[in-house]
Amino acid sequence: MRPPTSPYQRDPAPAATALARVRGQAPQIRANVRRLAAFANVHSCPTAAVAFAARVDTGKVLAGTSMEMPFGQSPFAIGRGVAFEALLRRHGHAELRRVLTEGLGTDFTLAAIENLREGYPPNRAGLRMRATVTRTRMAEIADGPAEPVVLDGAVLEADIGGLPAFFEADEMAIGVGGQILVGENKSWPVVDGRPTDEDALGAALDQAATYVLLGRRTLEQAGVDPVRMSDSVVLVTPRNTGLGPSLHRQDVASRIRRIQRLLTAVPDVLETAASTAQSVTFDVVADTTRPENERLQAFGDVTGELGRVYDPANCLTSCGFARACRQQLFTEADPAFVGGQVARALPGITSLSRVAELSRGAPASAVEAPAAAPLTRAGRLYDAIIPAHGHEQRRTA
Numbered sequence: 001m002r003p004p005t006s007p008y009q010r011d012p013a014p015a016a017t018a019l020a021r022v023r024g025q026a027p028q029i030r031a032n033v034r035r036l037a038a039f040a041n042v043h044s045c046p047t048a049a050v051a052f053a054a055r056v057d058t059g060k061v062l063a064g065t066s067m068e069m070p071f072g073q074s075p076f077a078i079g080r081g082v083a084f085e086a087l088l089r090r091h092g093h094a095e096l097r098r099v100l101t102e103g104l105g106t107d108f109t110l111a112a113i114e115n116l117r118e119g120y121p122p123n124r125a126g127l128r129m130r131a132t133v134t135r136t137r138m139a140e141i142a143d144g145p146a147e148p149v150v151l152d153g154a155v156l157e158a159d160i161g162g163l164p165a166f167f168e169a170d171e172m173a174i175g176v177g178g179q180i181l182v183g184e185n186k187s188w189p190v191v192d193g194r195p196t197d198e199d200a201l202g203a204a205l206d207q208a209a210t211y212v213l214l215g216r217r218t219l220e221q222a223g224v225d226p227v228r229m230s231d232s233v234v235l236v237t238p239r240n241t242g243l244g245p246s247l248h249r250q251d252v253a254s255r256i257r258r259i260q261r262l263l264t265a266v267p268d269v270l271e272t273a274a275s276t277a278q279s280v281t282f283d284v285v286a287d288t289t290r291p292e293n294e295r296l297q298a299f300g301d302v303t304g305e306l307g308r309v310y311d312p313a314n315c316l317t318s319c320g321f322a323r324a325c326r327q328q329l330f331t332e333a334d335p336a337f338v339g340g341q342v343a344r345a346l347p348g349i350t351s352l353s354r355v356a357e358l359s360r361g362a363p364a365s366a367v368e369a370p371a372a373a374p375l376t377r378a379g380r381l382y383d384a385i386i387p388a389h390g391h392e393q394r395r396t397a
């Protein structure tokens with residue numbers, strides 16, 4: 001454990017106050033496995049790091065503005081998910097028992113299936129109680145009971161950036177012969193053995209791999225050898241266009257290693273709180289009673305204060321601020337607008353209009369010099385191969 005280095009690390013209460021100030025009236029979100037995986041894609045951005053530490057729901061802060069991102073599942077997908085889960089649990093989990101028996105080659109007819117979603121209060125205290133039961137049951141499974149065991153709605157507790165967080169899994173954990181398998185239910189179909197959405201499959205496997213990692217930590221806390229958690233996970237999905245479930249087992253060892261590296265990149269909440277200026281808050285940005293231009297101006301002030309690391313490929317899929325950041329970069333003609341790779345190739349150059357000037361041979365400052373020479377060469381090449389019409393357009397641009 002690191003020694004305390006700031007007043008916040010000696011006393012976490014002011015950190016909570018500081019993070020509440022950063023959040024303001026922005027909607028709060030609990031850390032979950034999907035959000036953790038999304039943050040891992042943009043962890044090098046200071047704005048994203050502060051928003052993550054303050055548990056700001058980036059997908060909702062800009063709600064009601066033209067910069068709101070179209071995140072979230074469609075009502076159809078949510079309805080399908082609910083129906084699929086209900087099908088698996090109906091009649092004492094009959095369908096789940098069948099699909100596990102067929103898919104794992106072990107008879108689950110008499111398996112002990114414990115539903116941890118029922119009988120606990122639907123709040124943080126309830127999650128903590130479920131996490132305690134999960135830890136106890138996992139240790140029991142590792143002892144190799146005679147019949148298979150399934151924990152439906154298991155909860156794992158983990159320290160994320162210095163704060164405790166609870167993660168709720170689907171079938172995690174499935175216990176067979178002393179081994180523990182992570183199981184996830186997904187309602188998108190697998191047609192003729194192929195998922196209809198490869199991205200959704202990747203996200204589901206990342207999710208399951210994160211549970212394996214957290215499950216191993218839980219076993220260690222219980223004094224049990226973490227190798228009891230299998231590297232292979234189970235996905236239960238509908239087969240073809242109906243809801244009839246089928247099971248897929250997949251090795252996620254390489255994903256576990258990658259996610260382990262990414263988890264170490266999660267910012268320490270207390271350090272983030274200590275290093276964030278008093279003026280930084282998403283309060284005005286999230287204030288739906290204010291006009292859009294005021295909210296976007298406030299967003300620009302926050303990102304200007306904290307800094308941004310924009311990469312279209314990651315930002316557009318993983319951060320609710322992507323549209324607003326992209327618009328700001330466009331307005332500022334920032335080279336990052338066209339991607340991090342291009343921006344890195346243009347050190348010292350702060351705008352795309354300056355890129356155009358240098359490509360036309362404008363004198364470069366000392367800081368621009370390394371990128372200026374190749375830009376001027378590229379400009380000459382462009383002039384040589386583009387017909388006169390395009391040539392004139394470039395000169396007058």
Ligand code: SF4
Pocket residue numbers: 042045046047048308309310311315316319320321322323325
């Ligand atoms: S969209 Fe903006 S805030 Fe989010 S990660 Fe990208 S640059 Fe950072």
